[in-house]
Amino acid sequence: MGDSRDGKGPSSVLQKEMKEINLLHPDFVVHIGDWVGYPSREGWENFLKVMEIGKVPYHLVVGNHEVSRNWKDWYTLYKEMIKKPLYYSFKYENCSFIVLCCYSEKNGKTIGGKIDKKQLMWLEKQLKKAKNSDFIFVFVHEPLYPVGGHIGSSLDKYPEERDKLANLLRKYKAVVFCGHEHLYNKKVVN
Known part of the structure; x- marks a missing residue:
């Protein structure tokens, strides 16, 4: 799955996807990036809440909408919130x-x-x-x-x-x- 961005958080489509994923009981999922429209604490918190709907372990790939021109701005947030x-x-x-x-x-x-x-x-x-x-x-x-x-x-x-x-x-x-x-x-x- 990927490119689920929608403004400050994930799209309603991702919410539906995670509910459907629950029905499949996969061992894990991979999100290929572009979780949110731009890097922000609020957006990432909303995204992570939706990913938790899946009750499935997940792996995240960083997309261009997770980064900003200033490395420290987004990378500090990444280390704090994603912890991988x-x-x-x-x-x-x-x-x-x-x-x-x-x-x-x-x-x-x-x-x-x-x-x-x-x-x-x-x-x-x-x-x-x-x-x-x-x-x-x-x-x-x-x-x-x-x-x-x-x-x-x-x-x-x-x-x-x-x-x-x-x-x-x-x-x-x-x-x-x-x-x-x-x-x-x-x-x-x-």
Whole structure:
């Protein structure tokens, strides 16, 4: 699920989704980002309340609507309220799940559209650890190869960095889930 933003909080659609999710009894869900319209305590509190309706463990990916230009403003709130690293991995049964963050800090400003070198090195270690998993699933908000209105302003903004990421994901046969474009698209990249 993803792109559930609606002003200061989640949309009524997300509330309905969480009620429906309860009926399915999944072991967990992943929200692919854009929880709210813009980063604010009130918006995040409202979003988290709705996620709790699901009574299901959830994992969150940071989207562009969770960040602001000033890194400290949103990241301080994130650390306080979300209490998870910006990127992390976990195992479920014999599958590996990796959550990435395509937003990093440079000189106090938020930089979007790239996975920084530190995270890329971390990712490679995680993928090596996961190589014997049945499946490797990777979640990142911005697509590597957008097809909609975000062409040139997603992970394709920095093609050299995007290609390094893509080659690494391809090497380990990872399945990648992205948000950001507000549409469904399946793309196989060889």
